[in-house]
Amino acid sequence: MKNKPAYAIDSVDHALQLAQLLQQEGSLRVTDAAERLNVSRSTAHRLLAMLVYRDFAVQGDDRRYRPGETLRPTLISHGPISLLRQIGTPHLRELAGRVHETANLQVRAGTEIRFIASVECDQVLRVGDRTGRILPAHKASGGMALLAALDEDALRALYEDDPDRPDLDVLGKQFALIRKRGFAVNDQKTETGVVGIGVVLAPHQNPLAAIALAAPSVRVNRVRLEELRSELELAAAALTRELVVHLPS
Numbered sequence: 593m594k595n596k597p598a599y600a601i602d603s604v605d606h607a608l609q610l611a612q613l614l615q616q617e618g619s620l621r622v623t624d625a626a627e628r629l630n631v632s633r634s635t636a637h638r639l640l641a642m643l644v645y646r647d648f649a650v651q652g653d654d655r656r657y658r659p660g661e662t663l664r665p666t667l668i669s670h671g672p673i674s675l676l677r678q679i680g681t682p683h684l685r686e687l688a689g690r691v692h693e694t695a696n697l698q699v700r701a702g703t704e705i706r707f708i709a710s711v712e713c714d715q716v717l718r719v720g721d722r723t724g725r726i727l728p729a730h731k732a733s734g735g736m737a738l739l740a741a742l743d744e745d746a747l748r749a750l751y752e753d754d755p756d757r758p759d760l761d762v763l764g765k766q767f768a769l770i771r772k773r774g775f776a777v778n779d780q781k782t783e784t785g786v787v788g789i790g791v792v793l794a795p796h797q798n799p800l801a802a803i804a805l806a807a808p809s810v811r812v813n814r815v816r817l818e819e820l821r822s823e824l825e826l827a828a829a830a831l832t833r834e835l836v837v838h839l840p841s
Contacts, residue, residue, distance in 0.1 A: 612724035698734035705735030733790030734802030740767035
């Protein structure tokens with residue numbers, strides 16, 4: 593289970609988080625960086641300046657910071673990341689508080705799933721903050737739920753040029769089950785000892801993102817899984833209703 597080190601160095605962590613955000617979202621203003629890290633504008637400016645110095649970022653004429661040469665090219669999610677995070681984070685807090693497990697908000701970019709917001713629970717044994725993590729979409733619960741929303745032609749086109757593509761026939765059967773029951777489960781596919789359960793957020797019938805719970809496998813049995821599913825679906829419905837108000841149809 594990948595959790596934050598006991599003796600984490602905040603300045604390093606902040607710089608790495610900014611590098612992840614630049615890589616995944618494409619650009620940031622100083623005010624965006626300060627808000628996301630919960631630091632002052634001056635601190636955010638110094639962190640971004642160091643990223644520029646080391647070629648992790650470049651600053652354009654519009655004063656926005658963008659990925660530098662050091663960050664590998666990667667697909668950008670076309671979802672409204674800032675809006676999803678702004679609206680979704682309070683729902684994650686409420687959900688994590690109710691079920692006492694870590695809640696995550698995820699978007700898909702190509703064949704990857706990106707964790708754009710994460711709220712840890714209050715348990716001593718818990719899954720840590722996953723913000724910024726990238727996982728194969730066909731293994732993570734939120735990614736599976738989002739892939740299951742694609743039709744067969746779209747799914748095959750997505751993996752057409754991927755030399756490491758999974759068995760799409762096997763995935764097709766798994767996705768049919770996910771569509772039937774309305775949620776996806778990642779039983780230690782991405783991390784030993786971690787179980788994830790995810791559902792799609794589809795405002796205006798558009799599969800835009802996924803909300804998921806992550807828990808230590810020792811706490812998840814059939815009864816507990818059903819409890820988590822029920823609470824997750826309630827949170828997804830509430831978040832979707834709010835997104836509908838803010839997104840064009």
